[in-house]
Amino acid sequence: MKRRANEVSKQIGKAPAGNQREAVIAQGRALREAKDAAQKAHDALDQKISEIQQTLPNLTHPEAPIGGEEDATELSRGRTALPQFGFNAVDHLELARIHELLDFEAGARVAGAGFYFLKNDAVLLDLALQQFAVRLLMERGFTPVTTPDLALTEILHGTGFQPRGPETQIYSIENSELNLVATAEITLGGMLAGQTLEATSLPLRLCGLSHCFRTEAGAAGRASKGLYRVHQFTKVEMFAFCLPEQSDALHAEMRAIECDLFDALEVPYRVIDTASGDLGGPAYRKFDLEAWMPGRGDAGQWGEVTSTSNCTDYQARRLNVRYKVAGQKGTHYVHTLNGTAVATGRAMIAVLENHQQADGSIRIPEVLRPWMGKDYIARK
Secondary structure (H helix, E strand, O other): OHHHHHHHHHHOOOOOOOHHHHHHHHHHHHHHHHHHHHHHHHHHHHHHHHHHHHOOOOOOOOOOOOOOHHHOEEEEEOOOOOOOOOOOOOOHHHHHHHHOOEEHHHHHHHHOOOOOEEOOHHHHHHHHHHHHHHHHHHHOOOEEEEOOOEEEHHHHHHHOOOOOOOOOOOOEOOOOOEEEOOOHHHHHHHOOOOOEEEHHHOOEEEEEEEEEEOOOOOOOOHHHOOOOOOOEEEEEEEEEEEOHHHHHHHHHHHHHHHHHHHHHOOOOEEEEEOOHHHOOOOOOEEEEEEEEEOOOOOOOEEEEEEEEEEOOOHHHHHHOOEEEOOOOOOOEEOEEEEEEEEEHHHHHHHHHHHOEOOOOOEEOOHHHHHHHOOOEEOOO
8 A cells, every 4th residue: 555655656746736636635645544544553463473482481390290389290309408496596687686687667657568678797697698699699790780770561561470460569760661670580671672683692690789679569477587588688580591401501500509509508409300380481491499597487498599480482482582504594582581690689598597606696508718808607
């Protein structure tokens, strides 16, 4: 229709003045109006197709357990054994009270329930965990970056997050297309949206440092108290863009790094192969690290501290991140992977509770001492 309208437009100057020229003009106008209507119908259908596609999850790895959260499989345990206390161990909130580490009451006065202030040695511990994780990842070939704490709605959709609706965990900025990020996975994935990479540049490993904001809608119960479920925390995130044939090995590499981090922190943990019904939309396969938290529940419980996911080309298709091979025609979608190195809030729970001493002090893991400047958080 556009082509025909352009052809008619060229005939206007050649048509005799009067009724014939007016007829040609009317014909061109009718063609353009028909073209605009067809374009509008096409765009509406395209939008509808996109909305349907957004609801489809990724495929599931054939070795992933089938079922819900309770059907996850334990694959292995870390080097550190469960602590055997010769005294009544307490939770991280009691340790924080003794050592003046946290102030949830002041956080609630300033920002509402679920926010908090870190104080004294908790500030040093938070920073030490970040430094340790970033340094280790740099040694493993990851490029460190700090990311924005905000991202456009289209970037959240691209990475598989839903910023609107009753079940969302995302804080959205009113009257804008901006949202507070729940993880640096969102911003790191969006870094290369719409880009085409050279195959020889892959895999590209990134280490992102960001604040994370989550509504934690529906989260409640004793197991979620204190720092376990909060609205804001700091996280060091691994992210990778790679060739399809590299993603399985890279997923195993990220899982091994998470294990190395918590082995170095001398925290007991187990590795979980997440069941299909608990994977979420983007993940093809996901491994969780669950640390032992002595103060969680009546006699201690496992609590998730990290996860790493292979999202194959699910996010790349939505973000349009491709690669090309030299000498070959066309482009292909990359694979993306993400993994928590350290989420400082939950890591702090594990460190404080597992390293508490009979006299109320807390032993600092050796790997954190260069940044803490001390071996113990001593009772005042």
